[in-house]
Amino acid sequence: MPRPPIPEGKRGEAHASIDKERQATGKKDYWRGICRYRLTGERKPRTAQAYRTSEAKAKRDAAEAADKALKTRKPEYGQKYSSKTTVLELCLSWYERECNTPDGNRGQSIAAFYTEIVKRPGGKKGTVKIEGSELGKMAIGEVRTSHVERHLDPIRHMSEKAYRQRLILVEAFALAARDDAITGNPARESETIERGHKDEPRPFTPEETQRFWEIEAKYFELSPTADKRFMDITRLTYDLLGRPGEALAVIWEDVDLEAGTVAVTGTVVQVGADGKRKVWRQPMPKEDESVRTVKVSAESLAMLKRRWLAVGKPTTGLVFPNKLGNPISATMFRETWVRVLKGTELDWATPKALRKTGMTRISEKYGDKAAQQQGGHAIGSRVTRKHYVPTVRETADFTDALYA
Structure with a gap:
């Protein structure tokens, strides 16, 4: 028997x-x-x-x-996970793997994911995280799609938060499935989270662009103690079609004064991989396509030469360091931006307006491909039109054919 x-x-x-x-x-x-x-x-x-x-x-x-x-003892078929592994343990393991994967998420992205997994000390009560939730305490072998749905339902109105948590769960359960700890991925079958709809991109008009430079110059003329480096940073940001963090992360190794070019090789981020505040230069921009070399304007080139001579012709280091030689935070840049435009007709604009404006001007003259090349977008990316360049809709005028 x-x-x-x-x-x-x-x-x-x-x-x-x-x-x-x-x-x-x-x-x-x-x-x-x-x-x-x-x-x-x-x-x-x-x-x-x-x-x-x-x-x-x-x-x-x-x-x-x-x-x-x-x-x-740990199983041999599920070398790392078992059906008794909790969802929180699985998500933390996924996070650790992403941190140690060269081609994984960028620093600012993985830090944002970490804040959705773990509760911060002193954080707002009632905030839904995976840690402390009923789902987080469950063994992965017991989880069904309905459990994932019940976890996500209270935060669906916060589309970005819900999107991140669902993405974490989908990828974490995929790890367990590949390790034979579970037979399916319950998170993958949950309802897809649609990220929030954003308004049509609003760049500066040519007149508003000129007005911005005038407002900026007047502000620093009337504020002698203000940090005038802001004007240098905004000018370079506009030329690079850059995110503010990209201009703040430019190092002298990226600058070719003879050729008049600047390479974008990094960005300044404000959180470490552990989710805690930390301003540092990440040695890669937001996307792989964002690595690029740009020919800058005569104004920016003159500014870079002036700064290079003023600090002793350096060959390395940040172009825009703070007093301690560390990167300037994007938060400080945004705070100065708000002070400069406060009470003006352009106070609706955020620092991204420079990037939107530059990409729109280039797209209008040379097409989206040129704007994507200089702005560091993948060629053919829908992001360009969705977030940076407004769509021009032509008026249909073929009425004469209807009554011919």
Whole structure:
């Protein structure tokens, strides 16, 4: 009669028999106890054994050895995870993997994901994170799609937050599925989160662009103690069609004064991989396509030469360091931007207006491909039209054909 199968995470009954070889050699512990057990995530059972001086002791200790193995040993088929791994443990493991994967998420992205997994000390009460949630406490083998839906439902109105948490869960459960800890991905079948609709991009008009430079110059003329580097940063940001963090991250190794070019090779981010505030230069921009070399205007080139001479013709280091030699934070840049435009007709604009304006002007003259090349977008990317360059809709005028 075949032995009954042992369920995952369980053991069978212990048995004992005399080991005749040990008995023949005169050893007193010739009773051999064995107990079969099966780790969660494994297909075949294992065997625990114990040699003792009596049948009862051999059976007892073999059973205890099997119980201990079930609690402490990791399965071979699921080398890292088992169906008893909690959702929080799985998500933290996914996060650690992303941090250590060269082609994984960029620093600012992975930090944003971390803040959706772990609760911050002193954070707002009632904020939905994976840590502390009912879903986070569940064993992954028990999770069904309905559990994921119940977790996401209270935050669906916060589309970006819900989008991130669903993405974390989908990718984390995929890790467990590839490790044979679970047979499917319950998060993948959950309802897709649509990210919030954004208004049509609003760049500066040519007149507003000129007005911006005038407002900026007047502000610093009337504020002698204000940091005039802001004007240099905005000019370079406009030429690069850059994100503010990209201009702040330019180093002298990126600048070719003879050729009049600047390479975009990094960005300044304000969070570390642990989700805590930390201003640092990330040695890569937001996307791979964002690495580019741009011919800058005569004004920006003159500014760079002036700064280069003023600091002793350096060959390395940040072009715009703070007093300690560290990167200027994008937050400080935005705060200055708000002060410059406060109370003016352009106070609706954010620092992204420079990038939108530059991409729109180039697109109008040379097409989207040229704007994408200088702005660091993938050629053909829909992001250009969705977020930076407004769509021009021509008026249909073929009425004459209707009444011909």
